[in-house]
Structure formats: structure tokens, C-alpha cells
Amino acid sequence: MTDAMRLDGIRAGRLGPEDLARNFGDLHPALDRHEATVAADRCYFCHDAPCITACPTDIDIPLFIRQIQAGQPESAAKTIFDQNILGGMCARVCPTETLCEEACVREKAEGKPVQIGSLQRYATDSMMAAGEHPYSRAAPTGKHVAVVGAGPAGLACAHRLAMQGHDVTIYDARPKPGGLNEYGIAQYKTPGGFAQAEVDWLLKIGGITVETGRAIGDGLTLEGLRADHDAVFLGIGLGGVGKLGMEGESLAGTDNAVDFIAALRQHADLTQLPIGRHVVVIGGGMTAVDAAVQSKLLGAESVTIAYRRDREKMPASRFEQDLAASHGVRLLFSVVPHALHGGDRLREVELAYVGPDMSPTGETFRLPADQLFRAIGQKLVAVEGLEVEHGKISVTGSGRTSLSGVWAGGDCAAGGEDLTVTAVAEGRDAAMDIHASLTQGQI
Amino acid sequence: MADLTTNFVGIKSPNPFWLASAPPTDKEYNVRRAFDAGWGGVVWKTLGAEGPPVVNVNGPRYGAIYGADRRLLGLNNIELITDRPLEVNLREMKVVKRDYPDRALIASIMVPCEEEAWRAILPRVEDTGADGIELNFGCPHGMSERGMGSAVGQVPEYIEMVARWCKQYTRMPVIVKLTPNITDIRKPAQAARRGGADAVSLINTINSITNVDLDLFAPEPTIDGKGSHGGYCGPAVKPIALSMVSEIARDPETRGLPISGIGGVTTWRDAAEFMALGAGSVQVCTAAMTYGFGIIKEMTAGLSRYLDEKGMTMDDLVGRAVPNVTDWKHLNLNYVTKARIDQDLCISCGRCFAACEDTSHQAIGMSEDRTFTVIDEECVACNLCVDVCPVEGCIDMVELEPGTTDPRTGKVVEAKPADWTTHPNNPAAVAAE
Numbered sequence: 068m069t070d071a072m073r074l075d076g077i078r079a080g081r082l083g084p085e086d087l088a089r090n091f092g093d094l095h096p097a098l099d100r101h102e103a104t105v106a107a108d109r110c111y112f113c114h115d116a117p118c119i120t121a122c123p124t125d126i127d128i129p130l131f132i133r134q135i136q137a138g139q140p141e142s143a144a145k146t147i148f149d150q151n152i153l154g155g156m157c158a159r160v161c162p163t164e165t166l167c168e169e170a171c172v173r174e175k176a177e178g179k180p181v182q183i184g185s186l187q188r189y190a191t192d193s194m195m196a197a198g199e200h201p202y203s204r205a206a207p208t209g210k211h212v213a214v215v216g217a218g219p220a221g222l223a224c225a226h227r228l229a230m231q232g233h234d235v236t237i238y239d240a241r242p243k244p245g246g247l248n249e250y251g252i253a254q255y256k257t258p259g260g261f262a263q264a265e266v267d268w269l270l271k272i273g274g275i276t277v278e279t280g281r282a283i284g285d286g287l288t289l290e291g292l293r294a295d296h297d298a299v300f301l302g303i304g305l306g307g308v309g310k311l312g313m314e315g316e317s318l319a320g321t322d323n324a325v326d327f328i329a330a331l332r333q334h335a336d337l338t339q340l341p342i343g344r345h346v347v348v349i350g351g352g353m354t355a356v357d358a359a360v361q362s363k364l365l366g367a368e369s370v371t372i373a374y375r376r377d378r379e380k381m382p383a384s385r386f387e388q389d390l391a392a393s394h395g396v397r398l399l400f401s402v403v404p405h406a407l408h409g410g411d412r413l414r415e416v417e418l419a420y421v422g423p424d425m426s427p428t429g430e431t432f433r434l435p436a437d438q439l440f441r442a443i444g445q446k447l448v449a450v451e452g453l454e455v456e457h458g459k460i461s462v463t464g465s466g467r468t469s470l471s472g473v474w475a476g477g478d479c480a481a482g483g484e485d486l487t488v489t490a491v492a493e494g495r496d497a498a499m500d501i502h503a504s505l506t507q508g509q510i
Numbered sequence: 511m512a513d514l515t516t517n518f519v520g521i522k523s524p525n526p527f528w529l530a531s532a533p534p535t536d537k538e539y540n541v542r543r544a545f546d547a548g549w550g551g552v553v554w555k556t557l558g559a560e561g562p563p564v565v566n567v568n569g570p571r572y573g574a575i576y577g578a579d580r581r582l583l584g585l586n587n588i589e590l591i592t593d594r595p596l597e598v599n600l601r602e603m604k605v606v607k608r609d610y611p612d613r614a615l616i617a618s619i620m621v622p623c624e625e626e627a628w629r630a631i632l633p634r635v636e637d638t639g640a641d642g643i644e645l646n647f648g649c650p651h652g653m654s655e656r657g658m659g660s661a662v663g664q665v666p667e668y669i670e671m672v673a674r675w676c677k678q679y680t681r682m683p684v685i686v687k688l689t690p691n692i693t694d695i696r697k698p699a700q701a702a703r704r705g706g707a708d709a710v711s712l713i714n715t716i717n718s719i720t721n722v723d724l725d726l727f728a729p730e731p732t733i734d735g736k737g738s739h740g741g742y743c744g745p746a747v748k749p750i751a752l753s754m755v756s757e758i759a760r761d762p763e764t765r766g767l768p769i770s771g772i773g774g775v776t777t778w779r780d781a782a783e784f785m786a787l788g789a790g791s792v793q794v795c796t797a798a799m800t801y802g803f804g805i806i807k808e809m810t811a812g813l814s815r816y817l818d819e820k821g822m823t824m825d826d827l828v829g830r831a832v833p834n835v836t837d838w839k840h841l842n843l844n845y846v847t848k849a850r851i852d853q854d855l856c857i858s859c860g861r862c863f864a865a866c867e868d869t870s871h872q873a874i875g876m877s878e879d880r881t882f883t884v885i886d887e888e889c890v891a892c893n894l895c896v897d898v899c900p901v902e903g904c905i906d907m908v909e910l911e912p913g914t915t916d917p918r919t920g921k922v923v924e925a926k927p928a929d930w931t932t933h934p935n936n937p938a939a940v941a942a943e
Contacts, residue, residue: 101580108578111900114860114867117880176857176901 072344072368076412077320077437079341081366087337090364094255094390095159095185103189106182107135113172118183121170123483123492124151128167132186144194145201147187152226152495153219155195155265156248157488158188159257162353164386166488195264200271205232210505213238213296215287217277218246219487220302220477222269223494224501228300229274231502236296237275240282246304247478248487250329253357255364289450293472298501301453301460301468301475302494305445305485311349315407324348324358324442331361343438346370347416349404350442352382358440359396371397371434373404373418375425405431413439447479456481466497474501512817514810514824516550516614518791519683519708519768521641523550523614525810526824527781530772530793531556531618531644531687534803536592538602541615545606547803548810551614553711553793556591556646557599559621559631564590564653570731573720575746582800584746586720588731588738590652591620596634603638615639616685620646620658623668625675632680642683645672645707647698648714650691650741660714663689666701673705685770688712688754690747695754699764710758711770711793713751715741744796748774752787756835759788776805778812785824786831839930846916846923847891847907849873849884855904856882862895862905870894886917 071081082090098106110132118128126147134143147154163169163184171180194201210233214221217239225235243249248262270277281287283303292299308323310316320343334340342365348355351374363370372391374381377400381388388398405419405427416436420428447458454461454469459481466474476493483489514525528551529535529544536555544552558564566589575584592599607615617635621627635643647663654661662668669686676684686702688695690713699710717739721730729737751773758764771789775781776797784792797805817827851862851874858880866874873888874895884895896905910916912925930936 105579111859111861113858114864114876115880116860117858172857172859 069366072366075344075437077341077343079339081342081344082338084338087365091254091258091337091361093258094253095188097192098182098185098189103135103140103186106186107132109173110136110181111172117170117172118167118181121166122150123166123486123489124154124157124495125492126150126154126187128183128187131190132181132183135186135190140190140193141197141199143186143190147191148194148201150495151488151491152223152269153248153265153487153491154187155191155268156219156257156262157491158184158191159261160248160252161486161488162384162386165384195268200268202226202230202272204229204272204274207234208232208505210234210297211236211295212298212300212501212505213292214300214302215239215283215292216246216302216304216477216479217241217244217266217279218302218304218477218490219248220304220480220490220494220497221246221300222266223491224300224302224474224476224498225275225494226269226272227495227498228501229272231498233274233297233502233505235275237277238281238287238292239277239279240285240306242279244277244279246302250332251325251354252332252487253328253361254332255361283450284448289452289470289473293470297472297505299473300466300494300497300501301450301473301479302477302490303448303450303475304478306448307446309441309443309446311404311441311443313404313407315409315413318407318409318413319411320409320413320436320438321407322438322440324350324354324440325445327358327440328354328361331365337365340365342367343436344368345435346438346440347434347436348372348440348442350374350440350444351376351380352442352444353387354445355440355442356383356387356391356396358442360391360394362438362440363394363396367438369397369435370395371399373399373402373416375401375403375421377401377423403427407439408433413437445478465500466493467500512814512823514550514814516791516824518614518770519642519685521551521614521616521683521791522612523791524612525550525806525813526785526791527551527806527809528553528614528616528770528791528793529798530795531616531646532795532799533587533589534795534798537594537599538606541602541606542609544798544803544806545610545613548806549613549803551616551641551791553616553618553644554599554603554640556618556620556649557596557631557635558591559627560596563593563595566590566593567733569733573718573730573740575720575744582796583744584718584720584742585744585796585799586718586731586740586742587715588651588740591646591649596631600634600638603635603640607639607641614641616642616644618644618646618687620649620653622656622658623662623672628672628675629679632676632682636680636682640682642685642708643676643680644685644687644711645676646687646714647672648687648689648712650689650715650717651739660689660691663687663698663714664692666697669698669701670705673702673707677706683708685709685711687714687772689714690750690754690773691717695757696761696764699758699761699767703764703767707767709768709770709790710764711772712758713747713754713773715743716747716750718742743774744800745774745776745780748776748780752783755784755789756787756832759829759832760835778809778816781809781813782816782827783831785827786829787835788829788832790828842927842929843933843936844912844924844926844928846910848886848889848910849891849893849895850906850908851882851884851895852904852906853881855901857901857904858882859900861898861900865894865898888918890918 131143131146168180174180245262346362348359402418406417408415460475466476474497477490516526531553573586649659653659719729771784772793
């Protein structure tokens with residue numbers, strides 16, 4: 068607790084540089100060689116392993132762990148990258164506790180799964196640290212594919228297309244490639260500029276041009292892209308942010324969680340990043356947790372996550388909930404915003420209890436709040452000419468949209484969870500479908 | 511508390527745990543520490559003949575095999591016998607025995623196969639007050655290239671000859687330490703008995719190369735780019751040692767010959783197993799070299815508790831399993847079991863399935879929801895599924911009651927035992943001689 072933490076309002080410098088450096092360091096420190104060997108020895112090399120089934124990218128997990136056991140983390144990395152070229156980032160940000168590690172038989176046996184995520188990071192870091200890129204391009208096909216969005220889906224798609232010999236141009240609205248890896252994930256999950264280092268490593272395949280500051284609706288049109296390229300892949304994510312739709316939402320101090328997270332990720336000096344004394348986060352997903360925990364790490368005195376359903380329904384995993392709680396974030400369940408109070412700026416958030424059917428119980432209460440973050444989900448920014456279902460681009464098969472020659476994957480496309488690893492799988496599979504179409508002359 | 515006092519061919523010690531002749535027993539300082547920790551006895555590091563001592567390598571002497579978390583499973587050494595002068599060792603032995611009169615102190619000796627060499631050293635050893643001698647006919651590296659160690663242990667006639675000399679020139683009990691680097695361990699044991707030896711101890715270390723350095727392309731441990739085979743010991747060699755001990759314990763020509771069991775003894779349980787197969791004392795080296803002398807407290811407490819729980823004395827334990835060691839031909843072919851998987855304990859790893867499906871009898875079924883069940887029609891009761899299952903007690907072998915039908919063979923299980931020599935379905939009931 069510093070004196071600056073007790074100052075009202077939204078201000079920078081609540082914590083000093085040393086505290087901030089410690090707070091935003093690696094959430095899970097990397098395993099060293101011995102730790103990795105010990106962790107790898109715990110793998111049973113299951114038959115038809117449940118962890119593989121649980122992985123959206125179908126990484127042969129027992130195989131790569133055995134390769135670590137056998138002293139070749141680089142071979143392990145190749146096994147991972149063959150299925151998931153962003154295996155390094157996924158090792159850091161995957162909710163393994165609800166995927167591979169939840170399926171691990173040792174979770175069932177003793178509540179302690181093999182540390183698959185940490186082992187994956189050990190393997191992928193080993194190869195990337197050595198600067199080795201184990202893939203090369205097939206003979207040039209003369210085909211040119213546009214990939215819109217340099218996030219996980221777009222990068223995975225581009226890399227696989229480049230491997231097949233196609234030329235790729237990636238267009239991205241932001242100044243830097245990486246998408247949510249660069250702008251949308253908590254700092255402590257991917258410190259040290261890893262997102263950009265991973266993009267640089269991925270682009271070593273060659274044949275991929277990245278054009279930043281280019282977005283559909285802002286200079287680019289889908290029609291134009293279709294005309295200029297042999298195929299188009301859309302990995303544009305969900306660019307729109309939901310509003311609470313209530314009075315007072317324009318009060319100073321009322322912000323979007325995604326903007327806060329992006330600003331934090333791009334800020335060179337966190338002592339200069341303002342944060343409220345009292346922060347309330349509305350929502351229950353990973354974005355809510357990332358915003359809440361990072362508010363606390365910046366020096367907010369009190370941080371509350373207000374989620375409208377009960378704990379079991381919370382999209383953020385139990386691990387994420389516990390992470391928030393361990394940082395002193397208060398988790399409130401079955402509450403919805405009722406009113407925002409304050410004259411010149413936000414001063415209080417009034418919350419109302421709701422029942423399982425979302426009907427108010429009639430009881431409300433107020434929390435002091437200098438700052439409120441909306442983390443109630445992102446929305447698709449519609450692209451003209453594409454069919455949409457449930458707020459996402461309709462796709463069939465491996466990401467085929469309603470328009471010929473246009474594929475989509477990642478968060479913007481229907482189906483699958485909104486996870487980095489799912490986006491990678493969809494981008495990869497769309498690339499193989501695009502390749503099949505281009506080489507069979509179907510377009 | 512069970513009485514662990516041991517009298518092994520007249521050598522008395524407060525417990526049956528001795529430190530084997532090896533680096534831990536090379537000098538007074540170590541042996542005092544061992545006795546202070548509670549070890550029942552030591553076999554002093556092998557003495558050589560009078561004169562300049564041997565010179566050891568100055569590079570690494572050991573190589574290791576590891577299990578999970580660098581748990582040491584096997585150790586290989588290329589160290590020679592003591593490299594300190596004979597008179598220094600004898601002087602230290604004398605003061606140690608004086609200060610620890612209740613502990614067993616045995617001198618390990620390796621001198622050339624010449625009667626004069628043995629006649630010269632034995633009185634000097636006897637003068638230390640040592641309780642007995644152990645003839646090192648086992649070391650497989652270095653000394654064997656000079657006609658000693660395992661080079662003697664591999665020639666039964668030499669064993670008999672030297673044992674006879676020793677019995678002639680000393681009143682101390684004579685233990686012959688055997689090398690396992692031989693085809694039939696019974697032959698050297700028989701020779702030792704013919705020579706009048708009071709006991710045998712086994713096993714000494716096994717010829718081994720633990721690893722090959724894949725950059726240097728040289729065996730490990732590597733001395734200036736080259737390596738030589740060493741002697742293998744530690745938990746990895748225990749099964750080999752147990753088998754050899756049992757062979758001597760049940761051979762008509764050596765039955766009753768006292769045995770000091772050696773080879774991978776790491777806990778009280780290992781010791782109890784050696785004793786059940788006929789060992790009257792056990793010798794420990796690698797476990798002490800890995801964990802230090804403090805392990806003796808676990809060993810003595812463990813053995814004592816085990817004996818109390820069983821209501822047995824040490825004499826009851828020694829040799830108790832020997833009658834159950836038999837030839838394959840006497841195994842009951844009418845004893846039929848089937849594997850049973852406890853679904854409550856099963857964690858669905860599928861290792862039993864992979865092992866059975868890929869490498870055995872396709873006797874385990876796997877359902878869509880990863881339930882694994884034994885197919886009795888195919889199960890030959892090989893036990894591989896039990897061995898590869900990571901959950902203790904999850905898979906059992908359940909005996910089929912006589913009178914029931916084995917679904918694999920379609921035959922009714924007979925109550926009357928039948929072995930290779932009597933079972934009607936087995937060819938070669940009589941061996942081709």
C-alpha cells in the first residue's frame with residue numbers, strides 16, 4: 068500500500084517502477100531444463116491420449132513430451148508447430164485448465180495434471196531462442212491470397228499458405244501485427260515483447276507481406292480484395308464493443324476493458340498509465356479478469372468484478388477466477404449495473420442483485436468507483452455481402468463463407484470458442500482448404 | 511522390537527547391514543562415521559599386497575543411470591582397490607576395531623594367486639583384530655587385467671585353491687566374494703565350498719558401459735577421450751543378484767553355505783528379500799553413496815518392524831523363500847488367472863490397452879468413452895497390463911476356481927496341479943538329454 072493508492076480519481080503513478088516491473092513480470096516463470104525433465108517424466112504417454120482430443124489444434128502432446136524427456140526440446144517444438152504455428156503464444160495464454168490439462172488422466176487421478184502448457188513453452192522457447200524456423204516454402208504457385216487481420220487466425224492461415232507456395236499479403240488495421248496477442252491479452256501472460264518476437268519468427272517462412280494500418284471500411288473493400296487476389300481469408304476478430312445502454316455511460320471514467328488492455332500493452336512506461344482508486348469491471352470473461360487483475364497490479368486500491376450470473380456460469384475459468392481473487396480482486400456474482408452516479412465524473416456504481424432468470428430481486432447497493440470497465444463482450448463489425456448468424460460470419464466446412472473465394476476464421480467466424488488456439492486451428496484449416504481450392508482450380 | 515543381532519559365520523554385528531568393500535569403507539574417517547550412524551559392520555576397502563599401492567585414474571570414476579527426477583538407478587565404477595599403503599589401512603583398521611568392538615570389521619583382500627602372497631598378508635590382517643576376511647574375486651575392471659579380481663572368480667579351480675590357502679593360514683572366517691560375470695554362478699560357489707570357505711558374498715559388480723558420449727563417441731566415464739568398462743551396481747542390478755543368490759541357496763552342492771547378499775540393497779525391503787532367499791547378512795554400497803550413511807536408520811527400523819508384524823525372528827526369515835524358488839518345469843499349468851480392471855481406480859490412460867493390443871494378446875477392449883475391460887477369451891494372464899498400469903492395485907490377476915471353464919481354452923480348470931512333466935497337453939514332458 069502506497070500513499071498514492073489512496074488518492075481519489077484516475078491518476079498515474081500509484082506504484083513505483085520497481086513494483087510495476089515485479090507486478091507485470093511473467094505469471095508462470097519458464098521451466099528450466101531439470102524442471103522440464105521432471106515435469107515431462109510425469110506423462111504416461113496415454114493411448115489415444117485425451118489431451119490431444121481436448122486440444123483444438125490436435126497437438127500430439129504425449130509425443131512432444133516424450134521428446135522433451137529424450138532431451139530434444141527442438142524436436143518437441145517441431146511436433147507442436149506442425150499443428151500450431153503459434154504454439155509459443157498458446158503455451159502462454161491457453162486456458163489449459165479447461166483444455167489439455169483438464170483432460171490429463173493425472174488430473175483425474177490426483178488433481179495434478181502434467182504441466183502441458185509449461186512444457187509446451189519450454190519446447191517452443193528452445194527452438195525460437197535458437198532462431199531456428201523449421202519450415203520452408205513449396206515451389207511458388209503464382210497464387211496470391213489476401214489475409215485480413217494479423218491476429219492468431221490470420222497469422223496461422225498466412226503461414227500455412229506460404230508453406231504451400233502461395234504469396235500472401237496480410238492487412239491489419241492496427242500499427243502492429245499480432246491482433247489480440249499484441250493488444251488484447253494481459254501483460255503478465257506474454258511479457259518481454261513475445262507477441263512481436265513470435266510474429267517475426269513466423270514471418271521467417273517468407274512469402275508473406277504485412278501491411279498495417281489497412282482495414283476493411285477504411286480504404287479496403289471486400290470486393291476490391293477479391294478482385295486483386297486469388298482468395299481472401301478474413302480473420303478480423305470482433306472489433307465492436309458492447310455498451311451497457313444506461314444513463315451515465317458517458318461519464319468520465321467509464322471505459323472499455325479492451326481499450327484499457329490495449330493501452331496498457333502499448334504503454335512504454337506504466338508509471339505514466341492512469342488507473343482509478345476504485346475500479347469496477349462489468350463482465351465475466353477473460354477480458355474482465357485481465358482488466359481487473361491489471362488494474363490491481365497498476366495500484367488500484369479496490370477492484371471488483373461484477374458478473375450477472377453465478378460462479379458456475381462464469382466464462383472465465385476457475386483458474387482465472389482464483390488468479391483474480393489471489394490478487395485481491397473481489398468477485399461479485401448475480402449482479403447487474405443499475406445506475407452510474409457522479410456529477411462531473413463517475414463516483415459510484417449502483418449494482419442490483421438478479422435471480423437466475425435475470426429478474427431483479429429489488430435489492431441494490433453502491434460501490435465507490437472512479438473507473439468502470441465494460442467487458443461485456445465484443446461484436447462483429449459487419450462486412451458487406453457476407454451472411455451472418457448469431458452475430459458472426461456464417462461459415463461451412465473449413466471456414467468457407469457465403470461468398471465464393473472468401474474464407475473466415477477466428478473470433479469473427481461462427482463456431483468454436485473464442486480462444487487463440489481455436490483461431491489458430493481455424494486459420495490453419497482454412498489455409499489447407501484454400502490451397503486445395505486454388506490447386507484444383509475451383510476459384 | 512525384533513532382535514537384529516547377527517552372527518554370520520561367527521562374525522557378530524548388532525544388525526545384518528554391512529557396508530560393502532568400496533569407496534565408503536576406504537579409510538578410518540568414513541568407517542567411524544558409518545559406525546556412529548549405526549551400521550552393523552563394514553567390509554574394508556580391498557587391501558593389496560605390500561609395496562607401492564595402485565594408482566587410480568584422476569578423471570571421473572563413476573557413470574550413472576537415472577530414473578525420473580535424476581533418481582540414481584544404476585552406478586558404474588572404474589575405481590581400483592585401495593590406493594593407500596597397506597600399513598596405513600592396517601593401522602586404521604586396528605584402531606577402529608578397538609574403538610567399535612561390537613561391530614563387524616571384515617578385511618577385503620586381493621593379492622596375486624600365489625600362495626606366498628596370501629601367506630604374507632593374512633597374519634598382518636589378523637593382527638588388526640578383524641573379524642573375518644573377504645576374498646575379492648569379483649572386481650571386473652582394472653585388476654582383472656592383472657590376473658586378479660574377477661579373473662580369479664571366473665576360474666573355479668583358482669577359487670578353490672586360494673580359499674584353501676586362506677583356511678590354512680588364518681583362523682579368521684573366510685568369505686569368497688563372487689563375480690556375476692560368469693555363465694553359471696553355482697560353479698564358483700561350489701568351488702569356494704570345496705576350498706573350505708565359510709561363506710560366499712555376491713554379487714560383485716557387473717561389466718558395464720553406462721553411456722556413450724555422442725559428441726566424443728567415447729564410453730562414459732570418459733578419461734581423456736577413452737573409456738573402459740566398469741562395474742555396475744545399484745538398484746538396477748538387484749534382480750540379477752537375487753536370482754544368483756537363490757541359485758546358490760537351492761543348489762544341492764551349496765545348500766546351507768552362508769551367503770552375504772549384495773546388489774542394489776537400498777531399503778529394508780530389499781534386504782528382507784535377500785534374506786528370504788538365503789542371505790544371512792546384506793552388504794550395501796550404492797545406496798550409501800547416493801544418500802549417505804543416514805539410511806541405516808530406515809533399514810534397521812524397517813526390518814525390525816517387518817519382523818515384528820510377521821511375528822518372525824531373523825532366523826525365521828533367512829531362507830524362507832528358498833523352497834518356493836523352483837524350475838520352470840515345476841510351475842503349475844493348471845493355475846489359471848485373468849486380469850481384472852477396477853473401474854473405480856482406472857484413470858483411463860489406456861496404457862494397458864496399448865501394451866496388450868500392440869505387443870500382446872489383444873485381450874483388452876476399449877470403448878468410445880475410454881472404458882477398458884479385459885476380454886477373458888483372449889487373456890493369457892501374462893500380467894503385462896498390471897506392470898504398465900500407473901495406478902497401484904487397479905489391475906489384479908484373479909484366479910479361476912477349479913471347476914470353472916477358462917473361456918480362452920474352453921477347458922475346465924482342474925483342481926489337481928499339473929506341470930510340464932505331467933500336463934497331458936505339453937510336449938517334451940521329458941527333456942531331450
